[in-house]
Amino acid sequence: MPLVSMNEFLPKAKANKFAVGQFNMNNLEFAKAITEAAMAEKSPFIFGVSEGALKYMGIEYTVAIAEAAAKQSGLPIALHLDHGSTFEVAMKCIRAGFSSVMFDGSHHSFEENIRLTKEVVKAARAMGVSVEGELGTIGGVEDDISVDEADAALAKPEEAIRFYEETGVDCVAIAVGTAHGMYKGEVKIRYDIIEEVAKAIPVPIVLHGGSGVPDEAIRLSIAAGVGKINVNTENQVACTDAIREVLNKDAKVYDPRKYLTPAKNAMVEVVRSKIQLFGSSNQA
Numbered sequence: 001m002p003l004v005s006m007n008e009f010l011p012k013a014k015a016n017k018f019a020v021g022q023f024n025m026n027n028l029e030f031a032k033a034i035t036e037a038a039m040a041e042k043s044p045f046i047f048g049v050s051e052g053a054l055k056y057m058g059i060e061y062t063v064a065i066a067e068a069a070a071k072q073s074g075l076p077i078a079l080h081l082d083h084g085s086t087f088e089v090a091m092k093c094i095r096a097g098f099s100s101v102m103f104d105g106s107h108h109s110f111e112e113n114i115r116l117t118k119e120v121v122k123a124a125r126a127m128g129v130s131v132e133g134e135l136g137t138i139g140g141v142e143d144d145i146s147v148d149e150a151d152a153a154l155a156k157p158e159e160a161i162r163f164y165e166e167t168g169v170d171c172v173a174i175a176v177g178t179a180h181g182m183y184k185g186e187v188k189i190r191y192d193i194i195e196e197v198a199k200a201i202p203v204p205i206v207l208h209g210g211s212g213v214p215d216e217a218i219r220l221s222i223a224a225g226v227g228k229i230n231v232n233t234e235n236q237v238a239c240t241d242a243i244r245e246v247l248n249k250d251a252k253v254y255d256p257r258k259y260l261t262p263a264k265n266a267m268v269e270v271v272r273s274k275i276q277l278f279g280s281s282n283q284a
Contacts, residue, residue: 003070003099005130006078006228007170009044009283013227014204018279019218021210022046022080023271024232026053028065029239029264035069035077036264037271043280044075046100048082048230051089063097075284078130082230090120094129102132102173110135110159117167125168132206132228135163136175157196164201171204171228172197176221178209187217191224198225206230211237215277222279231274235267242266 006020013020023034025047038045047066054062066079080100081093090101103120105113117133124131136155155174164172174197177189198205204227210218211233218229246259253259275281 001070001074001076003066003079003097004076005128005170006046006080006100006132007130008076008078010130010171010204010227011202012283013280014198014202014225016283017222018283019204019207019222019227019229020044020046020280020283021271021274021278022048022082022228022230023235023274024048024050024053024082024230025057025062025065026232026236027057029260030235030267031065031069033235033264033267034271035073035075037268037275038075038077038284039073040268041272041275041281042075042284043275043282044077044284045275045280046078046080046228048080048232049093049098050082051085054081054093059092059096067097080130080132083134084120087116087119087123091123094124094127098129100130100132100170102134104134104173106134106136106175110163114163114166117163117169121168130170132171132173133163133167133169134173134175134206134208135160154190155193155197157193157200160193160197161200164197164203169203171206172201173206173208176207178207178213187213189213189217189221191220194221194224194226204228210274218277229274229278231270234270234274238266238270239263 025031070077078100079098083104084090105116121131160174205225206228207226208230210229210231242263243259
């Protein structure tokens with residue numbers, strides 16, 4: 001099965017009150033773990049690829065790995081640029097074979113964010129590629145993007161609605177209280193903002209910073225209108241912890257397969273638990 005746009009499954013997710021997971025691909029082990037977990041759960045999913053991961057893996061390898069996963073699994077899989085910073089980066093990914101892109105114009109003014117996002121949507125739509133936009137500023141650290149908690153700003157519902165109406169994006173990431181990285185402290189998600197925006201627009205809301213958010217908060221977010229949830233840090237932690245455990249037990253281990261296999265297996269468990277929590281099992 002070829003890679004698909006997020007429109008293959010996000011409308012169904014919104015209509016049926018479940019969410020599809022975006023699990024970031026950082027190398028082959030991440031890709032295999034995510035795919036294996038999704039196959040076991042019979043779930044659609046999204047490979048998220050940040051600009052940092054793109055530089056690390058190379059765009060040709062990234063697309064080839066994702067296409068192999070789609071072919072092997074037979075699942076609806078979207079290959080999605082995560083937090084694309086410019087029109088040029090988004091176009092480079094589309095030309096290379098990405099089936100979905102995010103343009104993150106949240107660091108621009110509201111009007112400029114709309115203008116730039118509209119340009120990406122126009123170009124992407126001509127290629128059958130889905131687009132995610134972002135409004136408000138989500139705190140935390142992701143690759144080279146760092147937003148101080150004091151600088152994080154919640155999205156305004158009226159602006160989020162207008163943003164959708166003027167850009168025509170396929171899903172909208174809005175800042176509602178989560179943060180990139182492992183969530184610390186008491187979670188304070190603004191379900192009222194999610195619900196107000198979700199009721200006013202036909203596309204799903206995206207929840208960034210899904211790592212470390214309590215299960216009940218995830219369930220309430222989905223009930224309010226979230227249809228896509230991003231997870232990366234929990235997989236990174238599981239991967240690294242498993243590698244450390246192997247090497248701490250035997251310092252003489254040098255074969256990468258000896259520690260990368262347990263790392264992959266640890267990530268499979270994380271992804272399966274998230275898919276079950278999101279309600280996307282058996283939705284492929």
